[in-house]
Amino acid sequence: MNKAYGKITNKMRVQHGSDGFHYGNPPDHEEGIDNVIDILKCCGYTHFVRPFRVWFSRLFMKTEMLQREFWEYDLAAWHHTRTHVNDEPDFIIEIDGEKHSKKAAKIKDGIAAKYVHEYLCHSQFVRIDKHDTVYETWVLKKLGLSLKFNSQRESD
Secondary structure (H helix, E strand, O other): OOOOOOOOEOOEEEOOHHHOEEEOOOHHHHHHHHHHHHHHHHOOEEEEEOOEEEEOOHHHHHHOOOOOOEEEEOEEEEEOOOOOOOOOOOEEEEEEOHHHHOHHHHHHHHHHHHHHHHHOOOOEEEEEEHHHHHOHHHHHHHHOOOOOOOOOOOOO
16 A cells, blocks of 8 residues: 655644545544534533644753644633633643554653643643543533533413
8 A cells, every 4th residue: 555755744644654644633533523512512611722732831841851842732622701712721622532542642642631730720631532522421521511401480
């Protein structure tokens, strides 16, 4: 099979060498992000950034011996009650798939999670398997949220 070679940018990357070039994330990964956004909208979250790029501090890069200066998380979400989107997001979410089961990916994922815990203290970091995003109750449980239905009764 043909293997794809050449410069890989953040918009174009190789998922599996034997499959050739893929642009962005695979469709089921994007669908998982869409599912999480739909669930968050029902809970009052109105501002979303995908992907959410965070630049590492120099100290963190030196401590972790990183050459990469940033990380792109799959999704960041802010509640409608937040006054400024420039504040840290309420949630930083990573949607996990098959590629996250490899050892190298787990190490990188751990470093990305560590950065949120140490430097973005007001944000909650959540990992959700892309296959679990179709289960609303599971996603809500992972996020620590619940749906609140406003039922209004007519007065007699």
